[in-house]
Amino acid sequence: MHRLWTSIFEPGFFSSQPVHVAVVIGGTAAVVSAIVGVFTVIRGQSFAGHALTDVSAAGGSGALLLGISPLLGFVGFGVFAAAVMDAIGVRRVRGRDLATGIVLGASIGLAALILYFDTNSAATTGATQQILFGSIFSVNSSTVPVILVFGVVSIAIIAALYRPLLLSAVSADIAVARGVRYRVVGLLFMVALAVAVGLSALAIGAILSTALLVGPPAAALRLTKRFGTAILLACIIGVIATSLGILLSYDSYYWGSAHRGLPVSFFIVTIVFLTYLASGMSLARRADPRRSRRTG
Amino acid sequence: MESLQTGGRTGFGGPILEVEDLGVSLSGRQVLENVTFSVGSGEFTGLIGSNGAGKTTLLRALLGLQRASAGSVRVLGQTRSVRDGAVGYVPQKVVLDPDMPMRARDLVALGLDGHRFGMPVRSKQRAETVDRILEEVDAQTFANARVGLLSGGEQQRVLIAHALVSSPKLLLLDEPLANLDLHSSQEIVGLLGRISRDQGVAVLLSAHEINPLLPVMERVVYLAAGRAVSGTTDEVIRADVLSALYGHHVDVINVHGRVLVIAGQEPLDHPNPTHESAAGIG
Amino acid sequence: MFSGFMVNAWVSGTVVALLAGVVGFFVVLRGSAFPAHAIPNGAFAGAAAANVLGVNSLIGLAVCALLAALGIGSLGRRGRRDVVTALALVMMLAIGAVFLSRSGQYEPQLYSLLFGEVLGVSTTELLPVGALTGACILAILVLYRPLMLSSIVPEIGEAKGVSARRTEVLFLVVLAMATAMTVPVVGALLIFSLMIGPPAAARSLTDRPLPAMALSVAVALVTVWSAIAMSYVTNWPIGFFVGTFGALCYGIGRVATMFRRRVGALGPATPQPSPP
Numbered sequence: 001m002h003r004l005w006t007s008i009f010e011p012g013f014f015s016s017q018p019v020h021v022a023v024v025i026g027g028t029a030a031v032v033s034a035i036v037g038v039f040t041v042i043r044g045q046s047f048a049g050h051a052l053t054d055v056s057a058a059g060g061s062g063a064l065l066l067g068i069s070p071l072l073g074f075v076g077f078g079v080f081a082a083a084v085m086d087a088i089g090v091r092r093v094r095g096r097d098l099a100t101g102i103v104l105g106a107s108i109g110l111a112a113l114i115l116y117f118d119t120n121s122a123a124t125t126g127a128t129q130q131i132l133f134g135s136i137f138s139v140n141s142s143t144v145p146v147i148l149v150f151g152v153v154s155i156a157i158i159a160a161l162y163r164p165l166l167l168s169a170v171s172a173d174i175a176v177a178r179g180v181r182y183r184v185v186g187l188l189f190m191v192a193l194a195v196a197v198g199l200s201a202l203a204i205g206a207i208l209s210t211a212l213l214v215g216p217p218a219a220a221l222r223l224t225k226r227f228g229t230a231i232l233l234a235c236i237i238g239v240i241a242t243s244l245g246i247l248l249s250y251d252s253y254y255w256g257s258a259h260r261g262l263p264v265s266f267f268i269v270t271i272v273f274l275t276y277l278a279s280g281m282s283l284a285r286r287a288d289p290r291r292s293r294r295t296g
Numbered sequence: 297m298e299s300l301q302t303g304g305r306t307g308f309g310g311p312i313l314e315v316e317d318l319g320v321s322l323s324g325r326q327v328l329e330n331v332t333f334s335v336g337s338g339e340f341t342g343l344i345g346s347n348g349a350g351k352t353t354l355l356r357a358l359l360g361l362q363r364a365s366a367g368s369v370r371v372l373g374q375t376r377s378v379r380d381g382a383v384g385y386v387p388q389k390v391v392l393d394p395d396m397p398m399r400a401r402d403l404v405a406l407g408l409d410g411h412r413f414g415m416p417v418r419s420k421q422r423a424e425t426v427d428r429i430l431e432e433v434d435a436q437t438f439a440n441a442r443v444g445l446l447s448g449g450e451q452q453r454v455l456i457a458h459a460l461v462s463s464p465k466l467l468l469l470d471e472p473l474a475n476l477d478l479h480s481s482q483e484i485v486g487l488l489g490r491i492s493r494d495q496g497v498a499v500l501l502s503a504h505e506i507n508p509l510l511p512v513m514e515r516v517v518y519l520a521a522g523r524a525v526s527g528t529t530d531e532v533i534r535a536d537v538l539s540a541l542y543g544h545h546v547d548v549i550n551v552h553g554r555v556l557v558i559a560g561q562e563p564l565d566h567p568n569p570t571h572e573s574a575a576g577i578g
Numbered sequence: 579m580f581s582g583f584m585v586n587a588w589v590s591g592t593v594v595a596l597l598a599g600v601v602g603f604f605v606v607l608r609g610s611a612f613p614a615h616a617i618p619n620g621a622f623a624g625a626a627a628a629n630v631l632g633v634n635s636l637i638g639l640a641v642c643a644l645l646a647a648l649g650i651g652s653l654g655r656r657g658r659r660d661v662v663t664a665l666a667l668v669m670m671l672a673i674g675a676v677f678l679s680r681s682g683q684y685e686p687q688l689y690s691l692l693f694g695e696v697l698g699v700s701t702t703e704l705l706p707v708g709a710l711t712g713a714c715i716l717a718i719l720v721l722y723r724p725l726m727l728s729s730i731v732p733e734i735g736e737a738k739g740v741s742a743r744r745t746e747v748l749f750l751v752v753l754a755m756a757t758a759m760t761v762p763v764v765g766a767l768l769i770f771s772l773m774i775g776p777p778a779a780a781r782s783l784t785d786r787p788l789p790a791m792a793l794s795v796a797v798a799l800v801t802v803w804s805a806i807a808m809s810y811v812t813n814w815p816i817g818f819f820v821g822t823f824g825a826l827c828y829g830i831g832r833v834a835t836m837f838r839r840r841v842g843a844l845g846p847a848t849p850q851p852s853p854p
Binding site for chain 2 (some may be wrong): 722723754780782785786
Binding site (some may be wrong): 042044046047049050053097098099100102103104105106107108109110112113117118119126128129132133194207208210211214216217260262263265267269270272273276 | 606609611612615658660661663664665666667668669671672673675676679684685688689692693694765767768770773774778802805814815817818819821822824825827
């Protein structure tokens with residue numbers, strides 16, 4: 001029994017401080033991403049969400065270069081880009097995707113340049129890996145309060161915008177007719193999205209944070225028809241994915257003889273991906289043959 | 297089961313389109329049942345029915361895009377296989393991106409051979425054919441404009457030209473008048489009537505409003521409750537025929553050449569008629 | 579700038595631009611921006627895996643890009659398209675990163691596969707890359723008409739026997755091959771910019787489809803050549819220039835469209851007839 005326990009929870013897991021910090025960061029990122037992500041998916045803005053993650057990569061690498069906290073870089077630049085994307089905002093869906101893609105491309109190009117400076121400055125080796133794929137175990141515990149504050153801010157924005165967001169997702173025209181300030185709501189949502197993405201970027205890296213943003217919400221939406229339940233379910237899936245990912249990554253250092261371990265982000269992304277696929281299978285089994293519309 | 301045949305104006309002796317006992321079920325629900333009618337060469341036929349009556353389903357079944365659960369569809373005497381160019385199709389709600397680099401005449405040219413592999417070969421003959429069709433649909437003035445920037449009525453004309461350019465014998469249009477203003481609507485109907493008359497192309501178009509079609513429509517297929525009645529306008533648009541089709545009392549009022557079909561609440565005195573008597577006219 | 583090993587760069591860059599211009603034209607036409615961004619990450623994972631497993635990197639690139647394309651295509655039919663694409667994208671990136679972490683040179687290889695490497699194609703690879711590029715372009719030319727029909731008016735295409743689904747699959751395959759060829763030079767994260775910036779600019783400058791495709795290739799060539807030149811001069815990564823110039827192309831296109839609309843060059847030639 002003891003052997004089983006230690007093979008699941010390798011020695012030192014519960015007492016390790018980096019693990020504590022990682023679990024808190026991961027959990028916060030998961031919850032915030034899940035809440036914002038559910039709205040992102042129903043608004044069909046998964047691409048915009050993904051674009052913001054790539055944009056925040058530029059911010060994070062810039063922060064690294066300037067020697068300030070990557071979190072500020074991720075979030076700060078992300079919010080700025082969110083405002084720009086909203087300003088460029090084109091009404092037609094295809095035009096919007098194109099504009100989003102262009103901003104994404106320009107940001108990645110910028111990230112490439114900054115990371116190039118980062119690696120050359122010798123003070124920051126492994127910058128690419130850290131910014132793009134995360135370094136949750138090496139986050140300073142003093143950052144935790146800041147992270148929690150950002151998390152609360154993002155959730156507060158969503159809570160305040162709950163009903164207009166829902167209405168706009170159903171139909172933009174109806175929302176406007178009912179007096180919803182469509183542009184304002186859209187912009188504020190993008191800000192909340194940027195913050196959520198920034199938090200995830202710290203946990204699993206800028207490039208991969210899309211997984212936490214889109215995966216658990218999409219799986220949850222496939223499993224339940226009720227919106228409130230979906231948000232709760234998404235949070236649960238997200239927290240389980242991050243915690244399990246941290247555990248597996250910690251354990252992986254003890255696997256094999258090389259003792260190198262596998263990154264947290266890899267495990268989290270894989271768990272999220274498998275969860276999504278599994279939710280699809282349950283959907284198929286329950287599928288009503290009369291229903292032909294896709295739901296998630 | 298009788299099917300009216302008019303002697304064709306040109307060529308093929310039999311009806312261009314023959315539908316016999318067609319049935320279509322979607323997701324367990326019987327959408328169309330025992331639909332029988334035919335369209336002769338050069339005839340203008342309206343497919344009338346309210347929204348949800350099954351007009352689009354019927355048109356898709358005619359094109360072979362929807363599998364039929366019963367019955368048969370014959371075009372030029374043959375059951376569905378790739379009838380190269382014999383049937384032209386103008387679908388509902390075609391969305392054209394305003395930024396798309398395609399002029400009206402390019403879209404029409406695509407109708408000549410857009411389904412064949414390879415690149416389009418530029419030839420004088422092709423250009424002349426395209427010009428000729430554009431003239432027929434009165435689209436020369438905007439032939440070189442971007443197709444996504446045209447108005448609804450103009451786009452409709454371009455799509456009709458696209459369908460006509462391969463010289464089809466039958467033209468199918470799904471609710472072509474749905475989003476048009478009154479003036480454009482009249483223009484399109486006039487255009488289609490002219491094409492049907494002068495080119496001998498059989499036209500079958502669906503609509504939920506019968507009045508815009510009255511000036512040119514010769515025959516009508518009326519769809520309700522999954523069943524159909526066909527015949528000339530005078531034969532079908534009558535209170536007794538439509539009441540039998542709907543299964544409850546329906547009034548038909550004629551005012552100044554316009555027709556109003558009003559559904560009442562009371563069921564008929566006698567029990568539901570059989571299919572034979574309802575379809576026996578067409 | 580034009581001698582020695584740089585010849586490789588110019589040749590491979592030209593090949594990349596040709597392919598990106600032709601395939602990108604259809605990416606923009608079909609609105610496939612997101613898949614075009616996601617599929618290169620499959621190529622990335624493939625290159626990473628090939629590197630670690632000691633397999634020819636070209637094969638790794640091609641096979642994984644293909645799997646990614648077909649996977650996104652088939653999964654996307656059953657779930658929300660955009661969600662599936664997003665998840666597949668990150669999954670492939672994560673897998674690729676793990677493979678690379680097993681190799682000796684994680685950081686530099688990661689960087690060059692993601693952001694591009696001017697000398698990304700070695701001399702021995704030039705011939706197979708060139709051949710595959712030719713095959714891709716040939717495939718597009720052969721598919722041109724049904725692809726146009728299916729992309730613009732899919733229902734009419736169906737009625738004429740052009741299956742929208744089969745066309746989509748074929749296009750995704752060509753897109754996958756194209757990204758596999760271009761990722762080593764321009765980078766998995768930036769090939770997308772090259773595939774949408776130039777075509778977006780091209781379609782603002784001309785109303786006709788074939789000239790638009792030709793113009794899209796021309797703009798892509800200019801973009802890549804400038805990026806190579808600037809990268810050589812400043813030593814900055816080529817990906818930065820591709821991303822920035824791609825955005826510039828798009829911006830020029832938007833401005834051109836606004837200008838042409840104001841001048842009235844894009845609308846119908848005559849005003850509408852007034853109702854009776």
